[in-house]
Amino acid sequence: MEDLSATGVALEVLAAIAVGAVSAVLPVVNAEAVVLAAAVGRPRTAVAVVLGVALGQTLGKVALMLAARHGAHRLVGLLHRPRGRRGGRGPRGRCAAGASAAWRRWTRAAGRARSCC
Missing domain, CATH: 1.10.10 (Arc Repressor Mutant, subunit A)
Structure with missing residues (x-):
């Protein structure tokens, strides 16, 4: 038993x-x-x-x-934080700048798609 x-x-x-x-x-x-x-x-x-x-x-x-949803916003924040003595915003280099712009376009499109419902 x-x-x-x-x-x-x-x-x-x-x-x-x-x-x-x-x-x-x-x-x-x-x-x-x-x-x-x-x-x-x-x-x-x-x-x-x-x-x-x-x-x-x-x-x-x-x-x-939830981690994936909130992690996307943190990634954008990491790409645009001030760096070193330069004090400027945005990524350095052409590759990083292109990736950053593509990421902003994608997140804006995802935000518009989500806001319709």
């Missing part, structure tokens, strides 16, 4: 949430293997583990998307 204490099930679900969050960010971690192992090892708690993995993957993807 398996031990189905509330603490044990809660720990399994918390571990499943953690594995799901890690697997959302790192594709090397296989969440499906955890779900399969839970189904084979403890069939009575498999549904709770599956829901925990799904919740963890959702939270991990939301965190990843």
Whole structure:
């Protein structure tokens, strides 16, 4: 007979949430293997583990998307910060200037596309 204490099930679900969050960010971690192992090892708690993995993957993807969304604004700030004794704004060199201009055009286009809804 398996031990189905509330603490044990809660720990399994918390571990499943953690594995799901890690697997959302790192594709090397296989969440499906955890779900399969839970189904084979403890069939009575498999549904709770599956829901925990799904919740963890959702939270991990939301965190990843939020980081990408806010990271784009930080990149623009890094490209246009004052540098050294020169005190000027903007990147140095033709390549960096072209990349900076392309980045500004792309972010403006993305902002216009998002503001319509």
